[in-house]
Amino acid sequence: MKKSRFPLLTAAFLSSCILFSSCIGSFGLSNKLLSWNQSIGDKFVNELVFFAFWILPVYQVSVLADVVVLNSIEFWTGSNPVASNTQEIQGENGKYLVKSHDNGYTITDETTGQVTEFVYDNTDDSWSVEANGTSTKFMTFTDENHVDMYLPGGETMNVEISQAGVLAFKNLVENSAYYASK
Numbered sequence: 001m002k003k004s005r006f007p008l009l010t011a012a013f014l015s016s017c018i019l020f021s022s023c024i025g026s027f028g029l030s031n032k033l034l035s036w037n038q039s040i041g042d043k044f045v046n047e048l049v050f051f052a053f054w055i056l057p058v059y060q061v062s063v064l065a066d067v068v069v070l071n072s073i074e075f076w077t078g079s080n081p082v083a084s085n086t087q088e089i090q091g092e093n094g095k096y097l098v099k100s101h102d103n104g105y106t107i108t109d110e111t112t113g114q115v116t117e118f119v120y121d122n123t124d125d126s127w128s129v130e131a132n133g134t135s136t137k138f139m140t141f142t143d144e145n146h147v148d149m150y151l152p153g154g155e156t157m158n159v160e161i162s163q164a165g166v167l168a169f170k171n172l173v174e175n176s177a178y179y180a181s182k
Helices: 006-019 028-039 043-055 058-077 163-181
Strands: 085-091 094-101 104-109 115-121 126-131 134-143 146-150 156-160
Touching (some): 028 043, 028 058, 156 163
Antiparallel strands (some): 094 104
C-alpha cells in the first residue's frame, strides 16, 4: 500500500513559509527577557540569572518562540504582539492608555476617548502634537544642549536642556498664562 505524500508536502510548504519568510524580526520576547534580567540587580545577580535561564532553557525557548511564531507574525502583520509597548496610566483626571511606536506616542483618554499623538520628525529633529485633526510643532532640537520651544503667540524661545533652562521656560509659560487670564 502506497502512502500519500500530500501531508508531508503540505507540512514542508507551511514550514518553509514560516522559516524562509526573510524576516529577521525584532525578537521582542527575547529582548524583553534580556532587558528584565539587566534591570533586576547588579552585574553579579544578572550573571547568575543569565546562567540559570540558560541551564533551564528559558532563553532557548524564548528565541525559538520568536523565530518560529512571533517574528513570522511580525512579518505577515507588520507588528510583533510582544514588542508592542502599551501601558495604562492612572492620572489625576482619569486613566490614559499610552502606546509607543517608532516615531512617537499615542495617548488615549479612556474616559472621553480623545486621542492625542506626539510625533517625532527626524528630518528636522522636532516634536509635534496632533489632536482634533490639528498638528502643532512645539519643540525642535537645535544642538545637544538646546531646543527651540514654540510659544502660543508665534514666538520662539531657545531653552537650555538643564534644570535651570526648564525652570525658566516653566516660569515664562506660567506667567504668560496668568496674565492672559486677567
